[in-house]
Amino acid sequence: MKIYQYKQKMEVALKEGVNSNEAIRRYEKIPTDVYANADDAVVELARDIAELIRKKALRGEFFVLSLATGSTTVPLYKELVRLHKEEGFSFKNVHTFTVDEFYPIQLDAVQSHYRFMKDLLFDSLDIPKENIHFPDGSLAPEQIADFCAGYDRQIAGLGGIDLQILGIGFTGHIGFNEPGSTVNSLTRLISLDTVTRVNAASDFFGEQFVPRRAITMGLGAILSAKKIVLLAWGEGKARIIRDAIEGPATDSIPTSFLQKHANAKVVLDLAAASELTRVKTPWLVGTCEWNDRLIRKAVLWLCQKTNKPILKLTDRDYNDNGMSDLNAEHGPASSININVFNDLQHTISGWPGGKPNADDSTRPERAQPYPKKVVIFSPHPDDDVISMGGTFARLVQQKHDVHVAYQTSGNIAVFDDDVVRFLDLGKFSTIFELSDGVNTGNLYEKLTKALASKKPGDADIAEVRQLKSAIRRSEAMAAARYMGVRNDHVHYLDLPFYETGTVTKGELSEADVQIIIQLLQEIQPHQIYAAGDLSDPHGTHRVCINAIMAALHELKNEKWMKDCRIWLYRGAWQEWDLDQVDMAVPLSPEEVLIKRKTIYKHTSQNNGPVFPGSDSREFWQRAEERNHATAILYDKLGMAEYQAIEAFVKFDINQID
Numbered sequence: 001m002k003i004y005q006y007k008q009k010m011e012v013a014l015k016e017g018v019n020s021n022e023a024i025r026r027y028e029k030i031p032t033d034v035y036a037n038a039d040d041a042v043v044e045l046a047r048d049i050a051e052l053i054r055k056k057a058l059r060g061e062f063f064v065l066s067l068a069t070g071s072t073t074v075p076l077y078k079e080l081v082r083l084h085k086e087e088g089f090s091f092k093n094v095h096t097f098t099v100d101e102f103y104p105i106q107l108d109a110v111q112s113h114y115r116f117m118k119d120l121l122f123d124s125l126d127i128p129k130e131n132i133h134f135p136d137g138s139l140a141p142e143q144i145a146d147f148c149a150g151y152d153r154q155i156a157g158l159g160g161i162d163l164q165i166l167g168i169g170f171t172g173h174i175g176f177n178e179p180g181s182t183v184n185s186l187t188r189l190i191s192l193d194t195v196t197r198v199n200a201a202s203d204f205f206g207e208q209f210v211p212r213r214a215i216t217m218g219l220g221a222i223l224s225a226k227k228i229v230l231l232a233w234g235e236g237k238a239r240i241i242r243d244a245i246e247g248p249a250t251d252s253i254p255t256s257f258l259q260k261h262a263n264a265k266v267v268l269d270l271a272a273a274s275e276l277t278r279v280k281t282p283w284l285v286g287t288c289e290w291n292d293r294l295i296r297k298a299v300l301w302l303c304q305k306t307n308k309p310i311l312k313l314t315d316r317d318y319n320d321n322g323m324s325d326l327n328a329e330h331g332p333a334s335s336i337n338i339n340v341f342n343d344l345q346h347t348i349s350g351w352p353g354g355k356p357n358a359d360d361s362t363r364p365e366r367a368q369p370y371p372k373k374v375v376i377f378s379p380h381p382d383d384d385v386i387s388m389g390g391t392f393a394r395l396v397q398q399k400h401d402v403h404v405a406y407q408t409s410g411n412i413a414v415f416d417d418d419v420v421r422f423l424d425l426g427k428f429s430t431i432f433e434l435s436d437g438v439n440t441g442n443l444y445e446k447l448t449k450a451l452a453s454k455k456p457g458d459a460d461i462a463e464v465r466q467l468k469s470a471i472r473r474s475e476a477m478a479a480a481r482y483m484g485v486r487n488d489h490v491h492y493l494d495l496p497f498y499e500t501g502t503v504t505k506g507e508l509s510e511a512d513v514q515i516i517i518q519l520l521q522e523i524q525p526h527q528i529y530a531a532g533d534l535s536d537p538h539g540t541h542r543v544c545i546n547a548i549m550a551a552l553h554e555l556k557n558e559k560w561m562k563d564c565r566i567w568l569y570r571g572a573w574q575e576w577d578l579d580q581v582d583m584a585v586p587l588s589p590e591e592v593l594i595k596r597k598t599i600y601k602h603t604s605q606n607n608g609p610v611f612p613g614s615d616s617r618e619f620w621q622r623a624e625e626r627n628h629a630t631a632i633l634y635d636k637l638g639m640a641e642y643q644a645i646e647a648f649v650k651f652d653i654n655q656i657d
Contacts, residue, residue: 024278024282024285024286025278026285027246027276027277027278027285028245028246028276028277028278029245029246029249029259030230030244030245030258030259030264030265030266031264031265031266032245032266032268032273032276033265033266033267034268034269034270034273034276034279035267035268035269035270036269036270037270038231038233038269039075041075041231041267041268041269042075042076043079045076045229045231045267046076046079046082046083049065049080049163050080050083050089052162052163053065053089053093053094054089057090057092057093061093062093062094062131062158062159063093063094063095063162063163064094064095064097064155064158064159064160064161064162064163065095065096065097065161065162065163065165066096066097066098066099066155066161066163066164066165066217066222066225067096067097067099067117067165068099068100068165068166068174068175069098069099069100069113069116069117069167070167071539072167072168072231072232072233073167073231074120076165076231077120077121078120080121080125081120081121081124081125084124084125084126085124090126091125091126091127092126092127094127094131095131095132095133095158096117096122096127096131096132096133097133097134097151097154097161097217098113098114098117098133098134098135099166099174099175099176099216099217099222100113100135100175100176100214100215100216100217101113101134101135101137101214101215101216102137102200102210102211102213102214103135103137103139103144103189103211103213103215104137104138104211104213105137105138105211106137106138107136107137107138110203111200111203111204112137113134113135113137114134114136114137133151133154135147135151135187135215135216135217136215137211137214137215144189144215145189147215148186148188148189148215149186149187151187151217152186152187152221155221160224160225160226161221161222161224161226162225163225163226163227163228163229164222164225164227164228165231166222166228166229166230166231166255167230167231167232168230168232168240168241168255169195169196169199169240170195170199170236170237170240171193171195171240171253172240172243172244172252172253172254172255173193173196173254173255174219174222174230174254174255174258175216175217175219176190176192176196176214176215176216177190177216177218177222177254178191178193178196178254179193179251179253179254180251180252181218181219181251181254182219182220182251183223183251183257183260184218184219184220185219185221186217186220186221187215187216187218187221188215188216188218189214189215190213190214190215190216191212192210192212192213192214197210197212198616219254219257223257223258223260223261226263227263228258228261228263228264228265229264229265229266229267230255230258230264230265230266230267231267231268232268232269232272233268233269233272234269234271234272234542235271235272235274235574236573236574238271238272238273238274238275239275240253240255241266241268241272241273241275241276242275243256244256244258245259245266245276246276246277280301281298281301281322282294283298283322283323283325283326284322287325288325288326290325290326290329290330292339292343293579295326295330295336295339295340296340296343296344296579297577298323298326299313299336299340300340300344300578300579300637302317302318302321303636303637305321309636309637309638310337310340310341310344310637310638311337311338311341311638312638313333313336313337314333315327315331315332315333317333318331318333318336341637341638344578344634344639345639346362346364347364347581347582347583347584348584348586348634348639348640348645349363349364349583349584349585350394350585350586351363351365351394351398352365352391352394352395352567352583352585352648353365353370353371353372353374353394353398353400353527354366354367354368354370354372355367356368356370364582364583364648364650365565365583366565369526369563370400371398371399371400371401372400372401372525372526372527373401373403373523373524373525373526374395374400374402374403374525374526374527374528374529375403375405375520375523375525375527375528375529376388376392376402376403376404376405376529377405377407377516377528377529377530377531377544377548378404378405378407378531379407379408379531379540379541379544379545379571380406380407380408380410380413380540381406381408381409381410381472381473381475381476382475382476382479382599382602382605382619383531383541383571384404384406385598385599385601385602386571386599386619386620386622386623387531387533387569387570387571387623387646388529388569388585388646388648389483389594389595389598389623390585390587390591390592390595390627390644390646391529391569391646391648392404392483392598393483393484393591393594393595393598394585396483396484396485397484400527401489402483402485402489403485403489403490403491403523404480404485404489404490405491405493405516405519406472406473406476406490406491406492406493407493407495407498407516407544407547408493408494408495408498408499408540409465409469409472409473409492409494409498409499410469410472411460411465411468411469411471411472412460412468412501413472413604413605413609414468414471414472415604416451416454416464418468418471418604419447419451419467419468419471420448420451422467422471423444423447423467426444427444443463446463447461447463447467450463450464451464459500459501460501465499465501469494471604472602472604473492475602475603475604475605476492476602477490478601479598479599479601479602482597482598483598491519493515493516493519495512495515495516495543495544495547496509496511496512497509497512497543497547498540498543505539505540505543508543508546508547512543512547513547513550513551516547516548516551517551517554517555520551520552520555521555521558524558524560524564525560525564526563526564526565527564527565527566527567528548528552528564528565528566528567529566529567529568529569529648530544530545530548530566530567530568530651531544531568531569531570531571532545532568532569532570532649532651533569533570533573533574541571545568552566552653553653556653561653565650566650566651566653567582567583567648567649567650567651568648568649568650569646569648570647573622575626575629575630575647576648576649578630578634578637578647580649581647581649582648582649582650583648583650584630584634584646584647584648585645585646585647585648586631586640586642586644587627587642587643587644587645587646588642588643589643591643592624592627592644595620595623595624596620596624599619599620599623600620602619605619624644627644627645627646628643628644630645630646630647631643631644631645
């Protein structure tokens with residue numbers, strides 16, 4: 001099975017020839033390579049690593065490879081394993097040094113970096129065990145100082161690090177060198193930043209279980225490597241990447257010290273590069289091939305820079321802010337302004353399913369057919385209402401045939417206390433005394449005992465997972481019912497990749513894709529809504545959208561697909577930039593309240609969800625702030641004033657070819 005990955009569409013419209021010119025990189029203080037996606041990047045990087053190792057092997061020398069942990073490095077390590085297993089490449093002459101480890105933690109703990117590297121990489125390669133070096137989080141406190149000094153001596157004794165692979169944390173840390181780390185720091189025990197611990201909370205099933213300290217190679221040890229490659233994927237890292245690459249070298253962003261290294265480079269996908277000057281504002285670094293969408297992007301940027309609405313921009317504004325080429329080619333300013341104003345205004349529609357018996361020539365959705373069959377895909381059992389609850393309600397109110405499909409059970413995001421509460425309900429209510437002979441007392445005892453003995457990070461037993469799934473299902477059903485969706489139009493897909501019982505998920509498989517294909521073939525919708533949000537810190541959204549893309553590729557020649565439109569919404573972490581928006585659905589104050597009440601139906605996710613990410617607010621608060629902020633942006637650009645707006649991007653099925 002080939003997985004067709006969803007890739008964000010971004011306008012990088014520099015003329016041919018400029019891409020090879022260093023002018024486009026003039027804001028970047030570290031050499032940076034940008035790829036369409038992580039898969040393309042790691043294939044080339046893995047080849048480069050293999051060639052470096054091979055050259056050393058031919059000379060009978062060891063190759064010293066220092067490796068970071070975390071989800072960013074997973075694609076690279078999988079490609080290295082593939083090179084070994086499928087192409088027979090040998091790693092026998094390699095010494096590895098893992099960059100960091102939580103402290104205290106046992107080596108075999110699910111969350112330990114030793115376990116991560118062992119399971120993902122070392123067990124699948126032919127590196128001799130004695131060549132694998134790692135920080136030991138199980139040491140006694142009095143052993144740490146000697147161990148750290150010895151770690152640095154081991155590296156020096158092998159001639160230093162030949163290649164250092166790094167990721168970047170949300171605080172800009174490399175390894176666990178948090179902001180404030182000195183450029184000459186060595187391997188040591190450090191205290192973890194609050195943001196780092198919050199971002200690790202999902203792996204430990206709660207922030208309270210995340211160790212407060214860690215052992216890390218120091219910046220001095222890392223920067224002494226002969227060659228350094230830092231990887232970053234996804235828009236969640238875009239801002240810190242920009243600051244590290246284009247900002248000053250400062251200990252408040254430890255990654256920025258790579259600017260001082262003679263042989264360091266950064267490897268990004270387009271999403272992680274989205275805040276770099278050459279991607280975000282390419283007209284500032286080169287001559288652009290202007291198209292309608294890039295013109296919109298540039299004009300909206302100019303509005304924010306000058307604090308003016310679209311129709312008040314002048315020729316002087318264009319010329320004084322690096323957009324004289326646009327003005328010369330498509331001006332005067334008044335002409336550009338009115339075109340962009342109309343273009344953006346036409347994205348606004350209170351009829352997300354199309355307005356029947358109306359001129360649809362300037363509307364984002366076609367008028368016919370009416371009513372439409374609609375499928376709303378939701379990665380977790382609440383993403384639908386958090387992200388597009390107002391549009392969801394509008395589609396139902398406007399009499400479309402709406403189905404909602406929950407791609408995963410979301411069972412790991414239920415607190416154990418909620419399970420106990422439901423068990424107590426069964427224990428204290430005679431209505432749960434079933435006639436089929438089930439001994440509910442024994443089940444209650446089994447489940448409460450399992451929960452009491454469970455350690456952080458342990459997988460739940462099957463019965464607990466089933467009950468947690470049932471809790472999420474009942475909440476989703478309550479929300480859909482409140483929206484007015486028929487019970488038989490609510491679908492629980494329970495995609496297999498998710499059902500591991502732990503935060504670490506399985507690979508997307510043919511089984512996942514076939515479940516989606518079967519549902520779509522049964523409904524044959526005119527509209528599909530899906531989460532195009534790649535900022536989900538736990539990765540589930542990414543797998544879910546890739547499952548949909550793979551299914552759509554298989555179905556693209558079906559007759560009904562010729563009349564189907566795909567709309568992508570964003571999740572609880574980020575909103576579409578206005579230059580990307582194809583449909584903006586305005587919400588009244590009353591509709592915002594409906595959306596909030598629908599989110600409330602997901603009671604297990606209220607009062608602090610299990611995995612909040614770096615934003616501790618309730619999901620309804622995040623959603624309202626984001627939707628209100630979008631409305632304010634439209635207002636400042638000169639559009640009508642609304643309470644809130646939900647934004648969508650139209651997806652062209654041909655993008656996944």
